[in-house]
Amino acid sequence: MQEQTNSVEIGKHYEKLAEKFLVIHGYIILRKNYKKREGEIDIICQRDKDIVFVEVKYRTSIKNGFPREYVTYKKQKKIIIASKYYIMEENHYDVNYRYDVIEIYKNNINHIENAFLGG
Structure with a gap:
């Protein structure tokens, strides 16, 4: 149970870093950790007339792949449904929306706009 608690705390830390990054780059945070039975969205934000659904992924190294590679098709489907x-x-039927990924590894933050398509 201790390991899971640390994982949740670490995840929250990186989500806060991503949130600060987005605000610095002109986004307005609308919701954090939006949950539905079918899935969860880490950050929902807005820039101009675009609503952006953001998945935050972090890794301590990229030895086993970039963080964005962990946003699997199954995970994408859950985010889209939510x-x-x-x-x-x-x-919000009259706005554009997109799905982004913010990947964090070491001291690098990479914002990938339109990381996957919603259907």
Whole structure:
């Protein structure tokens, strides 16, 4: 149980780094850790008229692949389903939206816009 608690705390730390990064780059944070039974979205933000659903992934090294590679097709589907709930709940039918990934490894933050397509 201790290992899981540390993992959650570490995840929250990196999500806060990603949040600060987004704010510095002109995004407005709308929601964090938006959860539905079908999936979860780490950060929902807005820039201009675009709603952006952001998945945050971190790794201590890239020896086993970049963090973005851990956003699997299955994970993408869950994010897309959760995003559709958010769009309905907030009545955001008239805005553009996209799915981004922020990958963090060591001291590098890489913001990948349009990391995958929603369907």
